[in-house]
Amino acid sequence: EDQVTQSPEALRLQEGESSSLNCSYTVSGLRGLFWYRQDPGKGPEFLFTLYSAGEEKEKERLKATLTKKESFLHITAPKPEDSATYLCAVQEVKTSYDKVIFGPGTSLSVIP
């Protein structure tokens, strides 16, 4: 069964303390892996799309990487404003949006 898991479920960091969030997936063929950020009371906001193993993308303090079985979202020297829930989603090859599978998310808290 195709699925997406994320770990940890929640992460509490001190400001400036770098860490990584994990997204593991099992699909028959990966078309794309997506990271979204979700603030409380708001809809998810797109961050990155990764298409193939070895690919990396960066945005400010965030860097997303992709292997054949998982993706990592690295957060370097986080600030309190990075506190949010980070969602991972995968899309299978040869399918459309009906097969975009979301993970449950990692709730990140950055303490000043």
Added chain:
Amino acid sequence: NAGVTQTPKFQVLKTGQSMTLQCAQDMNHEYMSWYRQDPGMGLRLIHYSVGAGITDQGEVPNGYNVSRSTTEDFPLRLLSAAPSQTSVYFCASSPWVSDREKLFFGSGTQLSVL
């Protein structure tokens, strides 16, 4: 540019009542969809549409109806609300043709069914 607009933001229903959650986008996106978000379960697709007049079921369609008469609007109807439908509902859209994987989400509707 308003993006994806959802109304209402909050709603309380009694079991058996019906209602419509509204979703409108002003980006001329062909693809629109409805998700529900429950704690620990991630976003689950309810229904989606790839253009006016075209709709299809997602992962959890039971108890919900949709229609797409215009490109801009994609309402979600609850025919007879049940406590299991208590959730946060998100509408999302995408250009479909290019940058197709990037979904734009609305701010959500928090629904409680008593």
